[in-house]
Amino acid sequence: MDNRKLKIAEIEILRKKAVEAVLIHGETQKRASELFGFSKTSMTKYIGNYNREGEDSLIYKKRGVKPGTGSKLSDTQLGKIKAVIINKTPDELGMNYTLWTSKVVSKYVKSIYGVNYAERSMRDVMSRLGFSSQKPIARAYKRNPEKIARWLEDEYPAIKSLASKEGARIYWGDEMGMCSTDNRGRMYSPKGITPAIKNAGSRFKCNMLAAISPQGFMNWMVFSDNFTAEKFVAFLGVCS
Helix, strand or coil: CCHHHCCHHHHHHHHHHHHHHHHCCCCCHHHHHHHHCCCHHHHHHHHHHHHHHHHHHHCCCCCCCCCCCCCCCCHHHHHHHHHHHHHCCHHHHCCCCCCCCHHHHHHHHHHHHCCCCCHHHHHHHHHHCCEEEECCEECCCCCCHHHHHHHHHHHHHHHHHHHHHHCCCCCEEEEEEEECCCCCCCEEEECCCCCEECCCCCCEEEEEEEEECCCCCEEEEEECCCCCHHHHHHHHHHHC
């Protein structure tokens, strides 16, 4: 009989039956080990554990090193690190990074607690704390959902109606910067929660104006100098 292919719950039942066979029904340990598929050494250990711990000794205990055993950081320190990563970005803490990666977390831990972690080890720590590596979304920190909803429900329908009467075309436009430090990497965030960053850097190579209509008509202008009112007027001429 090979117990290695059995489920944990099934092994627990067999272990209990084997111990009962010896202690209650008077079977020898050798006979019980043969009947229930355990080694003689295991059978001796089960009987000894039962005599010391009782029924609790019959419950399967996961083998190997327990999570957190030998950790370089205490539970309190790990809790503080977790709170910092959730509520702050590295640049807000004076670091020259915007994303929480295993490398950045390792540097932060080193600076605060003087503890060295290899990036591979830090990935294990972050997983144990409930984080996963995800691609962040950029979100404007001045975003006002209530004003957006009011504009879409009240103001935009009136604009759309006027454009239809005058035979005009509505464009959705934006001015943006093409940044040399744009973040394309991933960062740590609690599992199931997509991280958001307030900005993606401050150094730009050039600027661009772009506008697209609901029908798919698109216009754009790329320029290296600053965005001004005169530049915007010139762009409107391109869209007309």
